[in-house]
Amino acid sequence: MITREELIAIGHFNKPHGLSGEISATVDVELELFESLTCLVSEMEGIFVPFFVNSSRPKTGETVLLTIDGIDNEQEAARLTNHEIFALKHDFRLESENMDADGYPLDFFIGFTLKGSDGTRVGEIVDVDEQTENAIFIVEDNDQEYLLPATDELIVEFDLDKKEIVMDLPQGILDLNQ
Secondary structure (H helix, E strand, C coil): CHHHHHEEEEEEEEEEECCCCCEEEECCCCHHHHHHHCEEEECCCCEEEEEEEEEEECCCCEEEEECCCCCCCCHHHCCCCCEEEEHHHHHHHHHHHHHHHHHHCCHHHCCCEEECCCEEEEEEEEEEEECCCCCEEEEEECEEEEECCCCCEEEEECCCCCCEECCCCCCCCHHHHC
């Protein structure tokens, strides 16, 4: 059985596209990575269900059209409408040697320990705020909360095994939260 801890949110299903079961989906990962996923997972009636993609083709920069194994008409595709799409975290780890932070959705880093470029621990990434134009890592350490820009330019490196991310933080940014 697939558990929530094994998954990472990567988008959502939109609406059926045509009559043959194709469905559009908005995804937060690069298409190259999306096409290498083992399966897509959605929660259906409280259970995480895997869906195997037969084909995908880009529609826009963030939207793809999917044909899914076992779904061959508009009514079956419509059952997926507005469901969140997850991927197996394991799939991201398999690809990690050939990728940088761009290949990962930002919420992949929730639970990682964030360190400054000097090696000092800042805290744990507990959430990502993507409501603004620039995404923000929400980092907590004891009773302190930090809001830090989640940009590739600041990410120096990350270690999937240790669940650590190192960022080159601008001088004084941690003092803004005090």
